[in-house]
Amino acid sequence: MRLCICLMPLGKLAWPVVKPLTEHEIRTAFVNCTKGQAKRLYVPRDLADRPWDDLDFLGWHDPQAPDRAYLVAELDGHPSALALRRPSPVAGQARRGMCSICLTTHSDVSLMVAPKAGKAGQQGNSVGTYLCADLACSLYVRGKRDAGAGARLHESLTLEEKIERTVANLAAFVARVTA
Ligand SMILES: [Zn+2]
DSSP: OOOOOOOOOSSSOOSOOOOOOOHHHHHTTBSSSOHHHHHHSOOOSOGGGSOGGGOSEEEEEETTEEEEEEEEEEETTEEEEEEEEOOOOOTTOOOOEEOTTTOOEESOEEEEEEEOSHHHHHTTOEEEEEEETTOOHHHHHTTSSOOOTTOSOOOSOOHHHHHHHHHHHHHHHHHHHHO
């Protein structure tokens, strides 16, 4: 008779979440803007109150400049942050779309453009992707924010697999920015 011992850690989160980050950690994590810009850009003051346990990345907007958005994720064990621009939508042209990171379909998906890192970015090169305009992908994936009927595909994937896919999509976008 064989004895089977289960070594799966119980009660521990199995997926990568962002550990709570400080303002300093976030500012030094930007990969696609100058050090001066990273020092001056808007970082939320309520970092300690963010739902870190439910976040694959933290995203936020500059309340003074609605076309500027930022996100920070912990990839490969260290934080990477991106500065994003949201080209102003043409009036009346809001339409449904699918977020390329969390694959939620809703009417509040917008094109976000990231200047590329380094020389390529200084020369004006950028990469764009469609993202949930409120950057709350992590909450849509977990069903903690509702994007309405038909927003989420019915899939046989587990939550953990959906989260892994979200992180992989984000990592691929960050890789395009830093390539
Ligand atoms: Zn999303």
